Amino acid sequence: IEDMLRNLGLGVHGSGSYFDGLNSIFLHRPYKMMPIQAMSTVYVRGLVRSKDWVKRGKLEKLCAAAGVDVAALMKEVDIDTQLNCPYKELQESGTPPVLHKLTGKVAKELRSDEMFLEVLKNKMSLGNDRTCHFGNLYSASLPAWIAAGMEDAAKGVEELA
Numbered sequence: 001i002e003d004m005l006r007n008l009g010l011g012v013h014g015s016g017s018y019f020d021g022l023n024s025i026f027l028h029r030p031y032k033m034m035p036i037q038a039m040s041t042v043y044v045r046g047l048v049r050s051k052d053w054v055k056r057g058k059l060e061k062l063c064a065a066a067g068v069d070v071a072a073l074m075k076e077v078d079i080d081t082q083l084n085c086p087y088k089e090l091q092e093s094g095t096p097p098v099l100h101k102l103t104g105k106v107a108k109e110l111r112s113d114e115m116f117l118e119v120l121k122n123k124m125s126l127g128n129d130r131t132c133h134f135g136n137l138y139s140a141s142l143p144a145w146i147a148a149g150m151e152d153a154a155k156g157v158e159e160l161a
Contacts, residue, residue, distance in 0.1 A: 030141045032132045040107035066109040073102045126152045
């Protein structure tokens with residue numbers, strides 16, 4: 001996500017405003033919860049990167065509810081951005097390590113937040129009813145959701161752009 005924002009000329013601090021400005025968001029969705037989990041993770045990373053005091057306050061409340069130290073979360077996001085892959089840990093344990101444990105805890109808390117549920121409703125609902133139960137149509141899930149969203153927009157359910 002940070003690379004995409006840099007390519008758009010927004011820098012890593014632009015994620016909050018970037019996603020706020022979108023009418024609709026479509027993500028890879030081979031399973032019902034995957035786009036919600038992905039969006040909550042992206043949103044938390046945007047809150048961490050934001051210089052907006054309201055968003056920073058939101059982050060602090062979410063961290064408190066999740067039992068996560070804000071400074072530790074910020075450090076984790078910064079390390080993740082540098083793509084430090086712990087291969088030694090993988091070799092020693094035989095299982096992949098969780099690279100963003102704190103982000104995951106805060107993202108889980110965010111998924112029950114009224115404001116975030118409103119974001120999902122407003123930005124990720126087009127075509128959702130027909131595609132959320134597709135199951136493992138792995139490579140077809142995103143194009144199918146976009147097509148269903150375009151059909152909903154054409155029917156006037158909601159404006160796509």
